[in-house]
Amino acid sequence: MTREAEGSFALASAGETARLGAALAAALRVGEVICLTGPLGAGKSVLARGAILELSPDEAEAPSPTFTLVQTYPNPRLNLAHLDLYRLASAEEAYELGLDDALREGAAVIEWAERLGSDLPPDRLEVVIAPGESADSRVATLVPRGAWKDRSIEF
Numbered sequence: 738m739t740r741e742a743e744g745s746f747a748l749a750s751a752g753e754t755a756r757l758g759a760a761l762a763a764a765l766r767v768g769e770v771i772c773l774t775g776p777l778g779a780g781k782s783v784l785a786r787g788a789i790l791e792l793s794p795d796e797a798e799a800p801s802p803t804f805t806l807v808q809t810y811p812n813p814r815l816n817l818a819h820l821d822l823y824r825l826a827s828a829e830e831a832y833e834l835g836l837d838d839a840l841r842e843g844a845a846v847i848e849w850a851e852r853l854g855s856d857l858p859p860d861r862l863e864v865v866i867a868p869g870e871s872a873d874s875r876v877a878t879l880v881p882r883g884a885w886k887d888r889s890i891e892f
Contacts, residue, residue, distance in 0.1 A: 742862060742890045748875040754780045754866075757877055758787025758846075760892040761862065765792075765815060765844045769884060770858045772850030775866035780875045781848045784866065785819055788846050792817050807834045816843030823849045828856040860884040 742764060748754045761771050761784075771788060773781040793810040806824070810817045818839035822831055831853055839845050840858060850857065860883035869875050881888060 739889050739891055742885060742888045743879050743881050746877045746879065746892070747869065748780075748877060749869075749871075750873045751780065751783050754783045754875055754877070755787030755790070757892055758784035758789075759791035760890040761864070762788035762791035762817070762846075764888055764890045765817075766884065767815060767843060768840050768858075768860055769844045770840070770850070770861040771844075771846045772853075772857060772861050772863045773846065773848045773866065774851045774863070776868075779866040779868060780877075781866055784864065784877070785846045785848060789817060789819060807839075809839070812843075818843065818845040819848075820845060821848045822852040825849075825852050828853045832856070857882075862888075 742761065746757055748757060765771065765788070773784060775781055789810055792812040792815055806821060808819045810819065816839070818836070820831060820834065820836065825831060836845060847853070850863070862885045863880040863882065865878045867876050
């Protein structure tokens with residue numbers, strides 16, 4: 738089903754969270770970012786993994802780059818950088834990791850994107866993930882900015 742990449746999405750399971758990530762990756766374009774925020778354990782890495790596997794299905798694993806901070810996934814359609822900013826002290830550090838380069842050559846999924854503060858890229862989809870009513874459910878709230886406005890996804 739086609740729907741706008743905006744508003745609340747009820748996700749009944751980790752599989753649905755990953756499926757939303759895949760739908761977002763399918764709509765992602767060069768220079769754009771999917772910004773993930775939410776508490777520890779909310780499902781940011783699950784959604785990011787869904788996006789990564791949509792673009793790079795041969796990846797056996799797509800671990801969260803908690804310690805490496807950034808992991809890149811080349812793809813003929815769109816190179817994807819996956820950043821985890823949890824351990825960063827400042828927004829400048831994200832750009833030192835190559836965020837600008839990643840956006841010139843492809844796109845990015847950023848966990849803990851709120852650490853960028855006012856330095857968030859303009860063409861971004863903000864995704865706030867929160868626990869749902871059951872242990873496995875989540876609610877993802879999508880807020881499009883810049884080029885993401887009025888974009889639809891297949892979900």
